[in-house]
Amino acid sequence: MLTDEETPWSLQAAVLLVAFLTISLPVLLNASRHRKQSGLLPPSPWRLPLVGNLHQLGRFPHRSLRSLAAAHGPVMRIHLGMVPAIVVSSADAAREVLQVQDHVFASPPSLSIPSIIFYGCTDLAFAPHGPYWSRLRKLSVNHLLSPSRVRSCAAVREQEVEVLLRRVCGGGVVRLSELLSDFAKDVAGRIVLGTRAAGDEGWRAKLDALLEEIVRMLGSFHVGDCLPWLSWLSAVDGTDARARRAFQSINRILDEIVGDAEREVQVRPPGGETHDDAFLHVLLSMMKEPPQTEGRLIDRDKVKALLVDLFGAGTETMIIVLEWAMQKLQQEVRRTKQADHNSLLMITDQDLPGMEYLRAVVKEALRLHPPAPLLLPHNSMQGRYDYDVPSNTMVIVNAWAIARDPGAWDSPEDFRPERFVAGSKVVDFRGQHFELIPFGSGRRMCPGMNLAVSTVELALANLVGRFDWELPVEDKEMDMQEAPGFAVRKKSPLRAVAVMQQSSLAQAEIKSLD
Numbered sequence: 001m002l003t004d005e006e007t008p009w010s011l012q013a014a015v016l017l018v019a020f021l022t023i024s025l026p027v028l029l030n031a032s033r034h035r036k037q038s039g040l041l042p043p044s045p046w047r048l049p050l051v052g053n054l055h056q057l058g059r060f061p062h063r064s065l066r067s068l069a070a071a072h073g074p075v076m077r078i079h080l081g082m083v084p085a086i087v088v089s090s091a092d093a094a095r096e097v098l099q100v101q102d103h104v105f106a107s108p109p110s111l112s113i114p115s116i117i118f119y120g121c122t123d124l125a126f127a128p129h130g131p132y133w134s135r136l137r138k139l140s141v142n143h144l145l146s147p148s149r150v151r152s153c154a155a156v157r158e159q160e161v162e163v164l165l166r167r168v169c170g171g172g173v174v175r176l177s178e179l180l181s182d183f184a185k186d187v188a189g190r191i192v193l194g195t196r197a198a199g200d201e202g203w204r205a206k207l208d209a210l211l212e213e214i215v216r217m218l219g220s221f222h223v224g225d226c227l228p229w230l231s232w233l234s235a236v237d238g239t240d241a242r243a244r245r246a247f248q249s250i251n252r253i254l255d256e257i258v259g260d261a262e263r264e265v266q267v268r269p270p271g272g273e274t275h276d277d278a279f280l281h282v283l284l285s286m287m288k289e290p291p292q293t294e295g296r297l298i299d300r301d302k303v304k305a306l307l308v309d310l311f312g313a314g315t316e317t318m319i320i321v322l323e324w325a326m327q328k329l330q331q332e333v334r335r336t337k338q339a340d341h342n343s344l345l346m347i348t349d350q351d352l353p354g355m356e357y358l359r360a361v362v363k364e365a366l367r368l369h370p371p372a373p374l375l376l377p378h379n380s381m382q383g384r385y386d387y388d389v390p391s392n393t394m395v396i397v398n399a400w401a402i403a404r405d406p407g408a409w410d411s412p413e414d415f416r417p418e419r420f421v422a423g424s425k426v427v428d429f430r431g432q433h434f435e436l437i438p439f440g441s442g443r444r445m446c447p448g449m450n451l452a453v454s455t456v457e458l459a460l461a462n463l464v465g466r467f468d469w470e471l472p473v474e475d476k477e478m479d480m481q482e483a484p485g486f487a488v489r490k491k492s493p494l495r496a497v498a499v500m501q502q503s504s505l506a507q508a509e510i511k512s513l514d
């Protein structure tokens, strides 16, 4: 996880920039006096020269931006250093950006660190909107993330849930964060890489190292992104060197992973089919296909770029939802059982559609704790909507603030899954109801939503169905604090005591898992 010092847009950035104030202030003040304001720009909080509003963002930008929006409105213009950005904090404004004018805001901004660690932005999340992105997205959805592909790997998820339950049965205080994290990585490992990854400590260590580098670098501040004319500074302050070292480390790990898969394919008997439908095997076979008229889509580096996305975007987000939902479920566990589930049999993928209350709990956890509270940044490619949004302006959607907007939600700060149960207002997170957009919406919406939701629901259903969960005696109350970072995890790891249900049937079943 990120340390406080590594927080994006942190004071550390401000301190660095303030050093330049003394020399450049007179020049800049003069320049801003002559700057021509054109069109109707969104309202803007006051800002410091050079620093802009960076110093106001603090350790939790989603919270600080909500406070600023309360004073300046749901469409607001801020400055990250000298670079303007539009912040959107209402469902209506989010609909305008992500649906009505989706085509205008469909590219991410060009940022220095992602372009180093994501192989020149040839991954899915940071690739500019265009034919390459579109083909890569289609490939990922068709072979890995579509609802039918997700259904077809239900057995993998169920087997991994069994492993998780067996580990919980160990007794005593369960280190839930650690177990849930291993579970999410094993699911991703098995469907992306194949059975080889299951329960393999070597694989988990590789993935941990990979995620650590990605999360650390995405949380780093690059002066050139905020003060383009000072980008040379990142060579002096070591940011570029750190990013290149991180990239070398990411590349080495991914080379090992891809190399292992290539060797596996080579030792397969001639004509032998793959022993599983692992996505990496599909990618490797596509690398060998003759190029089509549009050129070859995938080469080794692009395969690695895509893997960074799938592991980075896929595992960390699922871990976050599982942690927050389990934390909430410690309070809700009995009601969840009564509402949904009276059987002690293993709950399978097929049972999930009938578990209305559990699904409401997951929705409510995603509402209060979206893993990416500011989604991913978008970039305007042209023009205007109600306000003038000059082309090439970064647009930040504060999904966290929108999901807590008192204008859209009753008691928005309370955890109340009932709000999603039949008879209540129908609100879903599939990109059509803009008051709840933890996965974004429009063409850049998260393609991993079906996989994530099925995996999270299956794990939670079984954890809650088989155990009663209590706080460890030494933890007097639940710690609900967030940790700062690009994706917002719980500050302290989740621990709980799992009390196995007294029913002999439950005990017999759990023994039979051994």
Ligand code: HEM
Pocket (backbone or CB within 6 Å): 124, 125, 126, 137, 309, 310, 311, 313, 314, 315, 317, 318, 321, 370, 371, 372, 375, 376, 377, 438, 439, 440, 441, 443, 444, 445, 446, 447, 448, 449, 451, 452, 453
């Ligand atoms: C609960 C879990 C998850 C949440 C809350 C989540 C959330 C998001 C969000 C907010 C975005 C950006 C949307 C935007 O800016 O408009 C995104 C993009 C993305 N997500 Fe997820 N995600 C989750 C799980 C996954 C999984 C499991 C995968 C894949 C294995 C995945 C892969 C991606 C990719 C590749 C993108 C970039 C898509 C593009 O730009 O075309 N995510 N996700």
